[in-house]
Amino acid sequence: MPIVAVIGDGQLARMMHTEAIELGLAPRVLAGGEDASAAQVFGDVRxxxxxxxxxxxxxAHDASAVTFDHEHVPSEHLQKLIDAGVAxxxxPSALIYAQDKLEQRTRLAALSAPVPQFAPIASGEDARRFWEDVEGEVCLKATRGGYDGHGVWFPASPDDFATLVEDLVxxxxxxxxxxxxxFIRELSAMVARNRSGQVEAWxxxxxxxxxxxxxxAISPAPGLSPELEEYCRNLAxxxxxxxxxxxxxxxxxxxxxxxxxxxELAMRPHNTGHWTQDGCVTSQFEQHLRAVLDWPLGSTAPTAPVTVxxxxxxxxxxxxxxxxxxxVEVMRKYPEAKVHLYGKDYRPGRKMGHVNVAADTTERALEVAEDAAHFIVNAEWK
Amino acid sequence: MPIVAVIGDGQLARMMHTEAIELGLAPRVLAGGEDASAAQVFGDVRxxxxxxxxxxxxxAHDASAVTFDHEHVPSEHLQKLIDAGVAxxxxPSALIYAQDKLEQRTRLAALSAPVPQFAPIASGEDARRFWEDVEGEVCLKATRGGYDGHGVWFPASPDDFATLVEDLVxxxxxxxxxxxxxFIRELSAMVARNRSGQVEAWxxxxxxxxxxxxxxAISPAPGLSPELEEYCRNLAxxxxxxxxxxxxxxxxxxxxxxxxxxxELAMRPHNTGHWTQDGCVTSQFEQHLRAVLDWPLGSTAPTAPVTVxxxxxxxxxxxxxxxxxxxVEVMRKYPEAKVHLYGKDYRPGRKMGHVNVAADTTERALEVAEDAAHFIVNAEWK
Known part of the structure; x- marks a missing residue:
């Protein structure tokens, strides 16, 4: 059975690993340290x-596929691997749109996908012009390297904006x-696609x-109209x-x-898809592995009315x-709660795990999952 | 988070491992060789x-619990670990009933649990007497070490029976x-129990x-009367x-x-419980880990009408x-099929993996799972 090499040692690699084992694959991880979330659990750690x-x-040696749990691998290195015959x-020609937000905006606009008005900003002058164009409703972003709110700024005035830009430039x-x-709320439309072109949407x-x-993450998005749901799926x-x-x-x-x-776009399993582990026939981690091996994709049918x-x-x-x-306290109170932990030490704000709860209603699934997660974080009920 | 040490390196340990990772446990395995099914995938292999x-x-050092994927660990060694404070x-006082079938029969009879007529057999004379008692409807078993049909004989005549017994003695x-x-068919009633006494049945x-x-394995058993289902659950x-x-x-x-x-009795995850991985809120592997750690047990609610x-x-x-x-061919034909492989080389009759299929009807789940498994074994459809 094929070797799948995962570059990146976080929880996404860790959760790919559990699915890889069940599929009988030979998973391998490139990790920065022995204590990293994925390095703790892979058998084959480099x-x-x-x-x-x-x-x-x-x-990459002897691997049937090389994939990632983050977008930060230099494209030129990946191209060298591809030139040497590695899958x-x-x-990198796709990954660029997850790495570089300006490239992503430009490409999506060219596809007539709905994106906010945008412009490259290289000077205070650019800043002042854009401020006027959007009447001060400005979001400034680093084109690369941002994540989880890092690399995003909301300037309060044209002067602030220009100064900030000059500083960063x-x-x-x-x-x-x-x-x-x-926006009213945020949604996430997730799909998987293999090299042969099969695409499946959750x-x-x-x-x-x-x-x-x-x-x-709440699946399905409560009250989303069937038309908009279909639009989002088709867009993805x-x-x-x-x-x-x-x-x-x-x-x-x-x-x-x-x-x-x-x-944003992300090209790897994503936080908004963790619910699939306990609420879907095929989890995003299994699907990602199947997709990168160019295997046929699995059913994305949900197994419960709602999963949070x-x-x-x-x-x-x-x-x-x-x-x-x-x-233990969470499991005692909620036998239906599915606790996933990443083997990470405590840090404020750090993603240390998640709880999935499937239920018949959004209200119930949310109530249980919120209370369970709150207890794991705070050692007290909501 | 606690260390759980698993003695035994087969597929049951392997599948415990994937659940242990998701729970954030530190799993460790005692394996006979590096290539063993579980040794291939654990991070901490001894x-x-x-x-x-x-x-x-x-x-066992520093482990919060020591458990098994088979019943063959000598009881006297386990008792020494317990005496040293290991959980x-x-x-072994329970395990004996999974290790020794005569002890099991004796204990179950004492509990008025339904067991066939039985007797220890130590000589040809014992054999001839038992043959008469049950009018030739004899099943001879080794009290220990049998599994998957090994250590079971069906003698054809009293002479054959006596000769066989003398030989084995x-x-x-x-x-x-x-x-x-x-019997009309075979059933399996599975439960999990923790040290605190909580019991949950599938x-x-x-x-x-x-x-x-x-x-x-077909869950639920088709056509089983609610009364008999309840009886079996209560019995377990x-x-x-x-x-x-x-x-x-x-x-x-x-x-x-x-x-x-x-x-028979088995005190570990069991082949008839593999369906829980893809058809139940809590799989038998997660439940086993929770039970041996004396954690609260999870919901055993099914997530589909039928899982095969x-x-x-x-x-x-x-x-x-x-x-x-x-x-790949199975996944192409059946996007709903869940393939689990154990990393084992081919041997005739060997358990190399399994396929789980959830569906709305027994007929459909059986048809898909049988066809998928048949293809994985034979490289042709049924």
């Missing part, structure tokens, strides 16, 4: 640096700006953030096809009064109660 | 012999005999064997409580014209088509 070509070549999935940060979207979910970090499928994605693609969306706008995921994000302080006891 | 006390002590779950095989049960399943090896719960089982208990049953008779498991047992010959291609 320590190294994802920015080092030799380390990448070593992990890198997704390819001086530091060498490539920037673009876009119009702030007056139900569109509602996602809720805390400080720019995904905290809750079309993006996957147009940019030649392989593996899982998450299209993060803003729902507005008159439709949706694309926020709530992340357990490190709180302001770590309670004295040991984590084991917190998990 | 090579050693489960019959060697020093190896057992080493794996061995299940304890001369080889030092401890024996007992029981009346052959005229739906009773129908199991089908091939050459004494479990091949199919009572056995778990009376013999102080911790972890998963499988009570294999014969369904007869007028009820059920107990066939079919083992992929090595056929008479291994087809030329590579295993990967067989899996």
């Amino acid at each position: 320590l190294g640096d994802y920015r080092d070509l030799a380390d990448l070549e070593a992990i 890198v999935e997704p390819r 001086a530091k060498g940060v490539p920037l673009y700006a876009e119009a702030k979207v007056p 139900p569109v979910v509602e996602s809720r953030q805390a400080n720019g970090v995904c905290r809750v 499928v079309r993006i996957a096809e147009e940019v030649d994605v392989t593996g899982v693609l998450a299209v993060e969306l803003f729902e507005t009064a008159d439709g949706v706008q694309v926020n 995921m709530v992340n357990t994000l490190g709180g302001d302080a770590d309670p004295d109660m040991p984590m084991e006891q917190r998990v | 090579l050693g012999d489960y019959r060697d006390l020093a190896d057992l002590e080493a794996i 061995v779950e299940p304890r 001369a080889k030092g095989v401890p024996l007992y005999a029981e009346a052959k049960v005229p 739906p009773v399943v129908e199991s089908r064997q091939a050459n004494g090896v479990c091949r199919v 719960v009572r056995i778990a409580e009376e013999v102080d089982v911790t972890g998963v208990l499988a009570v294999e049953l014969f369904e007869t014209a007028d009820g059920v008779q107990v066939n 498991m079919v083992n992929t047992l090595g056929g008479d010959a291994d087809p030329d088509m590579p295993m990967e291609q067989r899996v």
Whole structure:
């Protein structure tokens, strides 16, 4: 059975690993350290640096596919692997749209996908002009390297904006700006696509953030009209096809009064898809592996009317109660709660695990998942 | 989070491992060799012999619980671990009823649980007497060490029976005999119990064997009357409580014209419970881990009307088509099929994996699971 090499040692690699085992694959991980979330659990751990070509070549050796749990591997290294015959999935030509937000905006606009007004920003002058264009509704972003709210700024005045831009440009940060979207809520449309072109979509979910970090996903998105659901699914499928994605693609969306706008793209299993582990015939982690191996994709049918995921994000302080006891209390109160932990030490705001709850109603699934996650974080009930 | 040490390196340990990772546990395995099914995938693999006390002590060090994927660890070693303060779950005082079939029969009879007529057999004379008692409907069993149809004989005449017994006794095989049960089909009632006494039962399943090896499990058992289902569940719960089982208990049953008779007990995840991975809120592997840690048990609610498991047992010959291609063809034809492989090389009759299929009807689930498993074994459709 084939070797799948995963570059990146976080929880996404860790959760791919459990599915890889069940499929009988030979999973291998390139990890930065022995204590990393994925390195703790893989049998075949290679320590190294994802920015080092030799380390990448070593992990790719004999692998049927090389994939990622993050978007930060240098494209030129990936291209060298491809030139040497390695199946890198997704390819750097697709990955660029998850790595570089300005490239993504430009490409999506060219596809007539709904994106906010945007422009590259290289000077204070650019800043002042864009401010006027969007009447001050400005969101400034680093084109690369941002995640979970990092690399995003909301300037309060044209002067602030210009100063901020001059400051960041001086530091060498490539920037673009876009119009702030007056959104009602955030949605996520996820699909997987294999090299042969098969695409399968999961139900569109509602996602809720805390400080720019995904905290809750509700599947299906409550009250989403069938027309808009279909639109979002089709949009994600079309993006996957147009940019030649392989593996899982998450299209993060803003729902507005008159439709949706694309926020971000991610080309790997995504936080808004964790619910699939306990609410779907095929989880995003299994699907990603199947997709990058160019295997046929699995059914994305849900197994419950509603499934809610709530992340357990490190709180302001770590309670004295040991984590084991917190998990035990949650399991005692909620036999239906599915607790997933990533083997990570406490840090404020850190994604340390999540809880999935399937139920007959959104209300019940949310109530249980929120209370369970709250207890794991705070050692007290909501 | 706690260390759980698993003694035994087969597919049951392997599938415990995937659940242990998701729970954030630190799993460790005592394996006989690096290539063993579980040793391929655990991060923390200790090579050693489960019959060697020093190896057992080493794996038990700092573990919150020590458990098993087979019943063959010497009781005296386990008792030494317990005396040293190790949480061995299940304890040897319970495990004896899964290790020694005569002890099991004796204990179950004392509990008034339904068992066939039985007697210890130590001589040809014992054999002839038992033959007469049960009018030739004889099943001879080794009290220990039998599994998957090994250690079971059906003598054809009193002379054959007596000769067979004399032969086996001369080889030092401890024996007992029981009346052959005229069964309609086989059932399996599975529960899990933790040290605190919480017990949870799964739906009773129908199991089908091939050459004494479990091949199919259907959940729920088709057409089983609610009264008999309740009886079987209650019986399994009572056995778990009376013999102080911790972890998963499988009570294999014969369904007869007028009820059920107990066939075997197993105190670990069991082949007839593999369907829970893809058809139940809490799989038997997660439940076993929770039970041996004395954590609260999870919901055993099914997530589909019917789930069928079919083992992929090595056929008479291994087809030329590579295993990967067989899996791909199955996934292409049946997006709903869940393929689980154990990393084992081909051997005729060997349990190499299984396929779970959830569906709305027994007919559909059986048809898909049988066809999928058939293809994985034979590289052709049924």
